[in-house]
Amino acid sequence: MILDFLFDFKKASLNKAEALVEKINQKENEISILSDQKLKEQSLQLKNKVSKGENPDDVLIDAFALIREASKRTLGQRHFDVQLLGGIVLHQGKIAEMLTGEGKTLAATTPAYLNALTGKGVHIITVNDYLAKRDTVWMGQIYHFLGLSVGCLTHEQAFLYDPNYQEKDPEPEILVTEGAPKKSKLEITDNNKDKERDVLGGFKVVREFLRPVSRKEAYLADITYGTNHEFGFDYLRDNLVYNKSDQVLSRDFDEQSVQDIEKPTIYSDEQKTQDIKRYAARYNYAIIDEVDSILIDEARTPLIIASPDYSSAEFYKLFNKAVSRLKVEEDYIVDEKHKSAEITEKGIDAVEKLTGIKNLYSPQNIGLIHFLEACLKANYLFVKDKDYVIKSGEVVIVDQFTGRLMFGRRYSAGLHQAIEAKEMVQIKEESKTFAQITIQNFFRLYKKKAGMTGTAQTSAEEFHKVYNLEVVSIPPNKPMIRKDFGDVVYKTAQAKYQAISEEIKKRQEAGQPVLVGTVSIEKNEALADYFRQTGISFEILNAKNHEREGSIIAQAGKLGAVTLATNMAGRGVDIVLGGNPSSISESEKIKKIGGLHVIGTERHEARRIDNQLRGRAGRQGDLGSSQFFLSLEDDLMRVFGGDRLKQLMHSFNIPDEQPIESRLVSSAIAEAQRKIEGINFDTRKHLLEYDDVLNKQRINIYRRRQEVLDADEKSLKNIVANLISDYLKKINDSDKFDEIREKINRFENISIIKRPVLMILDTLWMNHLEDIESLTDSVRIRAYGQHDPLVEYRRESHILFNELILNLERWVFENIFKIRSLLENSSENLQVKTSNFFKAGRNDPCPCGAKKEDGTPIKYKKCHGK
Numbered sequence: 020m021i022l023d024f025l026f027d028f029k030k031a032s033l034n035k036a037e038a039l040v041e042k043i044n045q046k047e048n049e050i051s052i053l054s055d056q057k058l059k060e061q062s063l064q065l066k067n068k069v070s071k072g073e074n075p076d077d078v079l080i081d082a083f084a085l086i087r088e089a090s091k092r093t094l095g096q097r098h099f100d101v102q103l104l105g106g107i108v109l110h111q112g113k114i115a116e117m118l119t120g121e122g123k124t125l126a127a128t129t130p131a132y133l134n135a136l137t138g139k140g141v142h143i144i145t146v147n148d149y150l151a152k153r154d155t156v157w158m159g160q161i162y163h164f165l166g167l168s169v170g171c172l173t174h175e176q177a178f179l180y181d182p183n184y185q186e187k188d189p190e191p192e193i194l195v196t197e198g199a200p201k202k203s204k205l206e207i208t209d210n211n212k213d214k215e216r217d218v219l220g221g222f223k224v225v226r227e228f229l230r231p232v233s234r235k236e237a238y239l240a241d242i243t244y245g246t247n248h249e250f251g252f253d254y255l256r257d258n259l260v261y262n263k264s265d266q267v268l269s270r271d272f273d274e275q276s277v278q279d280i281e282k283p284t285i286y287s288d289e290q291k292t293q294d295i296k297r298y299a300a301r302y303n304y305a306i307i308d309e310v311d312s313i314l315i316d317e318a319r320t321p322l323i324i325a326s327p328d329y330s331s332a333e334f335y336k337l338f339n340k341a342v343s344r345l346k347v348e349e350d351y352i353v354d355e356k357h358k359s360a361e362i363t364e365k366g367i368d369a370v371e372k373l374t375g376i377k378n379l380y381s382p383q384n385i386g387l388i389h390f391l392e393a394c395l396k397a398n399y400l401f402v403k404d405k406d407y408v409i410k411s412g413e414v415v416i417v418d419q420f421t422g423r424l425m426f427g428r429r430y431s432a433g434l435h436q437a438i439e440a441k442e443m444v445q446i447k448e449e450s451k452t453f454a455q456i457t458i459q460n461f462f463r464l465y466k467k468k469a470g471m472t473g474t475a476q477t478s479a480e481e482f483h484k485v486y487n488l489e490v491v492s493i494p495p496n497k498p499m500i501r502k503d504f505g506d507v508v509y510k511t512a513q514a515k516y517q518a519i520s521e522e523i524k525k526r527q528e529a530g531q532p533v534l535v536g537t538v539s540i541e542k543n544e545a546l547a548d549y550f551r552q553t554g555i556s557f558e559i560l561n562a563k564n565h566e567r568e569g570s571i572i573a574q575a576g577k578l579g580a581v582t583l584a585t586n587m588a589g590r591g592v593d594i595v596l597g598g599n600p601s602s603i604s605e606s607e608k609i610k611k612i613g614g615l616h617v618i619g620t621e622r623h624e625a626r627r628i629d630n631q632l633r634g635r636a637g638r639q640g641d642l643g644s645s646q647f648f649l650s651l652e653d654d655l656m657r658v659f660g661g662d663r664l665k666q667l668m669h670s671f672n673i674p675d676e677q678p679i680e681s682r683l684v685s686s687a688i689a690e691a692q693r694k695i696e697g698i699n700f701d702t703r704k705h706l707l708e709y710d711d712v713l714n715k716q717r718i719n720i721y722r723r724r725q726e727v728l729d730a731d732e733k734s735l736k737n738i739v740a741n742l743i744s745d746y747l748k749k750i751n752d753s754d755k756f757d758e759i760r761e762k763i764n765r766f767e768n769i770s771i772i773k774r775p776v777l778m779i780l781d782t783l784w785m786n787h788l789e790d791i792e793s794l795t796d797s798v799r800i801r802a803y804g805q806h807d808p809l810v811e812y813r814r815e816s817h818i819l820f821n822e823l824i825l826n827l828e829r830w831v832f833e834n835i836f837k838i839r840s841l842l843e844n845s846s847e848n849l850q851v852k853t854s855n856f857f858k859a860g861r862n863d864p865c866p867c868g869a870k871k872e873d874g875t876p877i878k879y880k881k882c883h884g885k
Contacts, residue, residue, distance in 0.1 A: 033491065036107040039080065040100050046084035055092065055164070061085060062165040069136040079110065082133040085165060090125065093160040099496045102126040108491045109469040110134065114310055114482060116475040116492045118499065119631065120593050120638025123471045127306050128158055130469065135167055135241040139303035142465075143244045146309045148173040151244040155180050156228045162242055170237030171229065172245030172253070174426070177237035178229035234267040247313050248428075251322040251461045255454040258721045259324070259781065261774050263728045268301045302464040310470025311627055314458065314486060315478055317418075318703045320428075321710070323455040332436070332446035334387065338394040339440035341373035353399050355658045360395045389433055397437035404541035407438060412445065414438050417540060452788045453781070456717065457710040459485055459703075473634050474627040481700055485707060497640025501614075503633060504646035506622075506685050507678035508656075514676050515650040516546060519618060520553045522648075523581055526616055527555065532580040532609060534594065535618045536632040538654075543585050546620060550583065557581035573599040576615055578608065594635050614642035621653045622688055624695040655691055712813050713791060716820045720784050727776055735769050739776075739831060746828035762836065772835065779830050787823045791816060 053061070062085055065078050075082075083106065087098045098106075102122050105115040106129030117123050127143060135141045145151045155171035159180030162169050169180040234253065237243055257266045307313050345351050350366030353359075362370070370391060371379050379387060401407065407414050408424065414435060416425040429435040429447075439446045462468055463486075470488065479490040509515040519535070526533050535557075537543040543561045550557055560571045560582060575582040577598035593599075594615060597606035609615075615636040623629050629647070636643030649656060730738055740763050747753045763769075794815055798808040 033104070036104050039083075039107055040103045042080050043083045043087070043103055044100070046080060047087070050084050050088045051091075053088075058085060058088060058092075059164070059166050062167075066136045066138070066166070070138055075110075075133050075136060078136070079107070079133060082136065083107075083129045086129050086132045086161065089161045089164045090128065093164050094125075094157075096122075096125060098122075098125060098129065101493055101496045103129060105471065105493045106130050108493065109306055109471060112467045112469050112488070114470040114472070114475050114488050114490045116490055117471060117473060118495050118638070119473040119634030121473075121493070121495060123308065123473075124154055124158065127308070127471065128161055131242050131306060132162060132165065132167065134304045134467075135162070137303070138241070140238070140240075141242045141303065142250060142305045143242060144247050144250065144305055144307040144313060145244060146312055147246060150308070151246060151249075152178070152229060155244045159228065167241040168239075170232070170240030170243040172234065172237055172243065172249040174246075174249065177232055177234045179232045179236060179240060180228055181230040182228055184228060184230040238267055247307075247317065247458065247461075248322065251456065251458070252324065254461060254464070255322065255324050255456060258724060259454060260728075261777055266728075303466050305462065305465045305468040307462070307468065307470040309472050310482075310488075311472045311475055311478055314462065314470065315481060315703070316625070318458045318485075319699070319706060321455050321457045321706075322461065324453045325451060332440075334390045335394065335433070335436050335440035335446055337374055338370070338387075338390045339398070339437065341370045342391070342394040342398050343441070344373060345369060347399075351395060351399065355654075358400055360399045362391065362395060390437070393433040393437035394440065396434055397441045401434075401438055402539075402541065403442065404544065405539040408540060409442055409444065414442060414444060451785060452792070453785055455788065456714070457706060459707050460710055460714045460717075462486065474630045477626050477630075477696070481703070485704075495640075499637055500640060501633070501637025501643040501645065504644065505680050506647045506649055506688065507680055508684050509648070509650045509676070509678050512650045512652045515620070515648050516549045517676065518678065519546070519620060519648050520549065520555060522618065523550075523555055524553075527579050527581055529612050530579045530608065531612045531614075531616055532576050532578065532594075532596070533582070533616050533618060534575055534632075534635055535581065535583045535620060537583070537585055538621045538623050540585060542621065543583060547583055550581075555581060557583050560584040576601070576609070578605055593638060595638075596641055610642050613644055616643070617645040619645070619647035622647065622649060622655045622692065624655065624692065624699070626689070626692050626696070629692075649688070655688065655695075658691075708809055709795060709812060712816050716787075716816070719820075720780065724777060724780060727773055727780075730770075730773070732769055735773065736763050736766065739763055739769070739772070739835060742828045742831045743835070746825070746832045749825060749828070766835075775834070776831065780827060783823050783826055787819060790819050794819070 050058070050061075061081070065082055065085070068078060069075055083103055087103070091097045099122065101117070102125055105117050105121075105123065105126040108115040109127060110130035110133055115123075115126070117126065131141045131143060143154070145154060151171050151173060155169055155178065159169040160182065163180060163182065171178040171180070237245075238253075253267050257268050260266055342351075345362075345366055347353065349363070350369050351360055351362045354361075367379060371377065376387065379391070403409065405417070407416050409415075410424065416428050416430065418425050430438065436446050468486070468488070470482075475482065475490045476492060482488040482490055507518070509518060523533050523535070535546070537546060540561045543559065547557070547559050558571050558575070558580070561584070571582065572584075572594060574580060575584075576594045576596045580598075595601045595606075596609045596614060597603075617633055617636045619629060619632055633645040636645055651657070726738060727735070740760050743759055743763075744753070744756055747756050747759075794812060798806075798811040798815070801811050802808050
């Protein structure tokens with residue numbers, strides 16, 4: 020009954036959206052006869068209406084009609100009705116599930132434009148820097164045509180879309196265009212660049228249109244593209260600065276910032292200034308591309324900013340050497356289902372002998388357990404070329420869902436150092452956390468958010484429970500006619516590889532393009548070696564050659580092409596039959612022989628990833644087919660009951676080369692995937708429950724920090740007075756307050772204390788994060804004593820946070836006037852004094868100068884390092 024109601028509700032919602040699409044279509048003839056200048060003027064009129072308070076919903080029809088016409092004139096692409104439908108769903112703050120190849124990138128331009136009219140900024144979140152730059156150039160021309168500015172954030176720098184920008188190079192760069200002779204950049208005219216962007220923009224970044232700017236300028240643009248990591252880390256960095264001008268998302272902007280923003284000439288200086296001042300909401304509206312990849316797959320790893328703390332390389336080397344000699348089942352136990360590795364009593368004895376450490380679990384050695392556990396996980400749970408690769412002598416994490424390298428990301432809790440010890444590369448120092456936030460809580464900062472992907476319904480429950488996002492399935496532009504064949508299962512991986520090779524040879528000889536998907540770099544390269552031995556010509560795509568990603572995928576639909584790729588989730592480039600750019604004759608020839616054929620070589624943990632691979636075939640009503648080739652030695656099969664099937668095949672004397680196609684097997688695989696999805700959901704839910712507690716504390720600290728940064732002389736005096744007042748109340752000594760308040764009011768140039776107050780607040784917060792990490796580990800053990808770990812965590816983290824605030828108040832009370840006297844003597848002394856809080860070791864004398872009754876200094880860990 021409830022399901023019927025929900026289905027009817029969603030159907031009614033889609034019917035309303037379809038009615039809006041019909042009204043947008045009715046506007047097309049009226050708008051198509053307008054000149055380019057008239058279109059821009061209409062865009063400015065809409066912006067003025069919305070900026071004066073008119074609801075964006077009231078101008079949706081006009082805005083969508085304008086953006087469709089602008090797309091036709093600049094990009095040569097007209098939004099399909101289903102793309103407008105997807106855009107309406109996105110504007111409503113929902114997730115639009117659109118099949119692969121339906122044009123999600125173009126669909127997102129309509130809600131982005133409409134919401135950018137408010138002047139409060141729109142963030143479009145992509146899964147990598149390549150897509151952020153590509154979409155800024157490719158879609159940027161549409162927004163720019165209608166008078167909006169477009170920014171782009173990448174790991175190294177930031178850009179603004181600028182059609183008049185000329186990149187300055189000392190040497191002419193050679194540009195390679197598929198099917199065309201090489202040209203130097205100097206030979207390319209503006210028309211050629213524009214054509215290159217429009218024709219090849221779906222997979223090639225035309226850098227000539229990207230003007231390097233500061234990150235603040237990129238954020239000041241009406242629409243800003245970037246990855247979730249860049250937006251998230253900028254949020255954390257903004258809450259670590261000591262000067263408000265250093266905040267890239269600062270809410271107040273000086274005149275120079277106003278001048279720096281590139282606006283079309285149709286805008287007057289006054290309108291430009293008003294636009295920037297209206298940009299008050301730091302997190303207004305986000306459109307998340309590949310929303311399942313970002314909000315679900317990446318949600319298990321929080322965003323962390325850290326710095327080197329102390330060196331412990333020798334311990335990792337020592338324990339890695341010992342752990343590598345342990346025997347499975349005897350010295351340690353691995354649970355692949357739950358991804359855990361535990362040492363046994365016998366294993367502890369072995370480690371103690373191998374390391375020469377007596378009684379590893381004694382109080383004085385308890386800190387060494389950290390190194391043992393990290394090395395155990397590194398050796399027996401993390402696999403080279405699957406979970407990470409070695410590149411230029413460094414361990415680089417591989418995103419298991421997209422197969423991309425995650426440069427700059429490191430495993431926490433010493434795991435990364437343990438892997439470095441295992442692979443015998445340079446061990447980098449362990450880090451101390453400055454700031455952190457989970458993906459879930461970062462995206463909760465946005466006033467409104469929406470997402471798009473080809474596969475969201477399998478995770479609809481999690482989207483609703485965690486993010487309050489509804490999933491709406493958008494019908495395809497053309498009916499899906501792809502043939503999905505049943506899975507075939509072989510006894511051994513070798514037999515599976517042989518069958519795949521024979522299948523590919525047969526289809527390649529006929530000219531049919533084939534896309535082969537693998538779940539890891541390790542399997543990708545193993546299969547590549549097998550293809551070379553059997554004489555199959557192919558292109559390989561994995562994290563080790565990701566620089567050519569776009570062009571490889573774009574040509575995967577050419578006649579007779581074979582492309583061997585790791586997971587296709589979030590690639591962002593369509594496979595067009597005949598290649599890109601495609602010829603009609605070649606495309607038709609491929610359609611006659613069945614279109615693109617997709618082969619999956621292993622089932623992934625998440626059904627969504629399998630569906631994304633299948634979805635590469637049959638785009639826009641094309642012919643296509645897919646089939647998965649599995650073996651009982653595959654990780655998923657082996658962990659979830661493959662041994663029983665293997666025994667069954669052996670009992671019936673089924674030859675290795677003979678596959679089985681059985682609903683029983685397919686059901687067992689689907690059930691295994693559901694189990695793993697459930698385990699991963701519980702992991703993310705568990706992480707979020709704990710971070711929700713920390714998030715309230717984080718918001719409190721960042722609010723206090725921002726108040727200090729924003730404060731003028733008068734408000735800063737009030738902040739200091741309130742901190743001292745709260746402290747005196749807690750120690751029952753409020754009588755002194757009136758006298759202290761009078762002294763504070765007489766304090767001239769009080770803004771000089773901003774930096775010391777911010778530094779002690781940061782120091783206390785960093786120590787708190789360290790304490791919280793230890794608390795998280797310790798409360799798990801309390802489950803054995805019938806205590807709920809989460810309840811214990813909430814209670815004790817609240818106590819720790821109250822201590823943090825008390826230490827802050829005490830520090831201000833004890834040091835505010837000391838700082839004043841120091842200022843009178845030397846401003847340099849103040850700098851040395853306050854900076855010592857970052858350098859102080861836990862057993863060093865506290866930099867605040869506190870002493871015991873006998874005159875001996877109080878240790879930092881007993882004072883402000885609590």
